[in-house]
Amino acid sequence: MTNTLENKRILIVGGGRGIGAHIARRAEQSGAEVVIATRDGAGGTRIDVLDEVSIAAAAQDIGPLDHVVTTASAHHDVAVTELRQDGIADALGAKVTGALLLAKHFAPQVRPGGSFLLFSGIVGWKPAAGTVVKGVANGALEYVAAHLAVELAPLRVNAIAPGIVDSGTWDRLGDERKAALLQGAAESGLVGRHGTVDDIADAALWLLGAGYVTGELIHVDGGARHR
Numbered sequence: 157m158t159n160t161l162e163n164k165r166i167l168i169v170g171g172g173r174g175i176g177a178h179i180a181r182r183a184e185q186s187g188a189e190v191v192i193a194t195r196d197g198a199g200g201t202r203i204d205v206l207d208e209v210s211i212a213a214a215a216q217d218i219g220p221l222d223h224v225v226t227t228a229s230a231h232h233d234v235a236v237t238e239l240r241q242d243g244i245a246d247a248l249g250a251k252v253t254g255a256l257l258l259a260k261h262f263a264p265q266v267r268p269g270g271s272f273l274l275f276s277g278i279v280g281w282k283p284a285a286g287t288v289v290k291g292v293a294n295g296a297l298e299y300v301a302a303h304l305a306v307e308l309a310p311l312r313v314n315a316i317a318p319g320i321v322d323s324g325t326w327d328r329l330g331d332e333r334k335a336a337l338l339q340g341a342a343e344s345g346l347v348g349r350h351g352t353v354d355d356i357a358d359a360a361l362w363l364l365g366a367g368y369v370t371g372e373l374i375h376v377d378g379g380a381r382h383r
């Protein structure tokens with residue numbers, strides 16, 4: 157297989173942990189130079205997608221790139237009657253506004269043949285109580301990818317909608333609830349298991365190199381939304 161990421165320069169916003177960190181490792185193994193941006197800047201680059209100034213400053217500092225990946229996500233998983241305006245704003249800000257602002261500041265830095273890769277999620281296609289904010293944010297990413305793909309062409313813009321993946325993010329539920337979530341995900345999908353960070357990294361690395369794919373949202377969910 158051609159190593160399409162050799163010598164490519166990739167910014168991964170949210171690359172400090174979870175799916176973003178795994179994509180960073182896999183991209184480096186594929187020969188890419190990876191720049192990791194986190195909210196606290198511990199990895200060297202600071203980007204808080206809720207803070208446009210931090211995005212603009214990073215775009216100036218980092219210089220030319222081939223790909224920009226963002227996994228940034230803020231959780232506000234509560235019942236409708238418990239919704240908070242700031243929680244909604246942060247969740248939509250991390251995924252939707254954040255993607256738009258990253259495009260605004262980084263598109264001029266992306267070299268010809270490059271791309272943006274955004275992260276949506278299964279919840280956008282499986283409405284359930286307590287997930288309305290995440291569902292709406294994830295759904296919106298499909299439109300963000302399509303619209304940006306048109307406006308930024310010939311740069312490519314795509315999104316991945318993962319199913320339930322054991323990325324570390326579910327550790328916050330505690331052992332028992334996390335195990336139940338992962339088991340439920342395995343039972344409700346079509347392939348009999350929950351997702352892994354490698355499943356998502358496989359798709360991400362493919363999309364970064366897939367020069368004839370743009371404006372698409374790819375579901376990597378073991379078929380879960382078909383049940």
Ligand SMILES: NC(=O)c1ccc[n+]([C@@H]2O[C@H](COP(=O)([O-])OP(=O)(O)OC[C@H]3O[C@@H](n4cnc5c(N)ncnc54)[C@H](OP(=O)(O)O)[C@@H]3O)[C@@H](O)[C@H]2O)c1
Pocket residue numbers: 169170171172173174175176194195196203204205206226227228229230250275276277278279317318319320321322323324325
């Ligand atoms: N894991 C799953 O089962 C699953 C399922 C469906 C969709 N997804 C999507 O896949 C993506 C990655 O998920 P994940 O499981 O790795 O973890 P996650 O907990 O959903 O992702 C959080 C990531 O977003 C970063 N982040 C949060 N707010 C930010 C902000 N304002 N600016 C910049 N970065 C910010 C976090 O960085 P800090 O370290 O600074 O907090 C962390 O790296 C997310 O978009 C998620 O919605 C995941």
